Amino acid sequence: MRVPKAGAMAVVFGLALTATGCGGDEGPQGTLSIGIKFDQPGVGLRETGGVFSGFDVDVATYIAKELGYKPEQIEFKKVDSSDRELLLQYNEVKFVAASYSISDKRKEKVDFAGPYFTAHQDLLVRADDNTITKAEDLNNRKLCSVSGSTSASNVKEKLAPKASLLELGGYSECVIALQDGQADAMTTDNSILAGYAAQKANAGKFKLVGLSLSNESYGIGVKKGNKELVEKINAALKKMVADGSWDAAVKKNFGPAYRSEPAPQITTGS
Numbered sequence: 001m002r003v004p005k006a007g008a009m010a011v012v013f014g015l016a017l018t019a020t021g022c023g024g025d026e027g028p029q030g031t032l033s034i035g036i037k038f039d040q041p042g043v044g045l046r047e048t049g050g051v052f053s054g055f056d057v058d059v060a061t062y063i064a065k066e067l068g069y070k071p072e073q074i075e076f077k078k079v080d081s082s083d084r085e086l087l088l089q090y091n092e093v094k095f096v097a098a099s100y101s102i103s104d105k106r107k108e109k110v111d112f113a114g115p116y117f118t119a120h121q122d123l124l125v126r127a128d129d130n131t132i133t134k135a136e137d138l139n140n141r142k143l144c145s146v147s148g149s150t151s152a153s154n155v156k157e158k159l160a161p162k163a164s165l166l167e168l169g170g171y172s173e174c175v176i177a178l179q180d181g182q183a184d185a186m187t188t189d190n191s192i193l194a195g196y197a198a199q200k201a202n203a204g205k206f207k208l209v210g211l212s213l214s215n216e217s218y219g220i221g222v223k224k225g226n227k228e229l230v231e232k233i234n235a236a237l238k239k240m241v242a243d244g245s246w247d248a249a250v251k252k253n254f255g256p257a258y259r260s261e262p263a264p265q266i267t268t269g270s
């Protein structure tokens with residue numbers, strides 16, 4: 001990095017994520033862009049009025065605090081399952097907290113801090129449907145999932161290769177397809193499905209089949225090569241678990257029906 005002239009210093013520090021020790025205890029200036037989902041209740045949701053809620057939102061807010069940012073400095077940006085790597089590669093967001101499973105394929109493009117949560121792939125069906133009780137029942141049925149998700153690729157590669165897969169842009173679109181009969185089931189992480197099933201507007205409409213078709217370890221995505229940020233985020237996650245905020249966030253966001261597991265071991269630089 002070039003050494004900036006005095007006049008440009010403020011700008012540089014304003015943009016620097018890690019400008020601790022400069023400017024006393026004021027923390028970094030400017031905004032911190034974080035990629036989250038906007039349509040997943042309990043996980044990442046933009047509510048009417050622009051309020052954000054969900055476990056990923058709480059985790060992201062905690063990390064931001066540990067990086068020195070105040071809540072009002074956070075700018076949540078919408079990510080979809082299919083554009084998380086791109087948004088990191090193009091510096092559109094500093095990190096992604098969006099039900100983002102750590103996978104070898106994704107690790108070719110981005111780095112992950114964490115893991116900070118374990119979910120499992122499951123199915124959501126209409127409440128009166130008793131014909132789908134296992135993955136094989138999906139063959140020759142209409143199944144909805146989301147482009148760019150591990151859920152969709154697991155279905156195609158192993159779980160139900162003969163299912164007719166409807167791939168949409170977001171899970172809330174699959175919920176509508178399921179309700180309208182364009183899909184017989186939708187599949188993704190149980191954490192996400194439980195959130196839709198628990199929504200007041202969906203009361204009595206859907207049920208989770210209760211399968212554990214995969215292990216999904218959620219990581220915080222960062223731009224590839226940013227080891228320093230991975231380490232800082234891992235330190236924040238460890239603190240969040242140790243001080244009880246992680247447990248509190250699980251309880252607050254997932255509700256009593258969700259069988260949550262203890263916090264996973266955070267492995268540095270995964």
Ligand code: GLU
Pocket residue numbers: 081098099100101146148149150151188189216
């Ligand atoms: N955790 C899975 C994934 O990262 C499914 C959820 C999602 O699409 O965000 O692909």
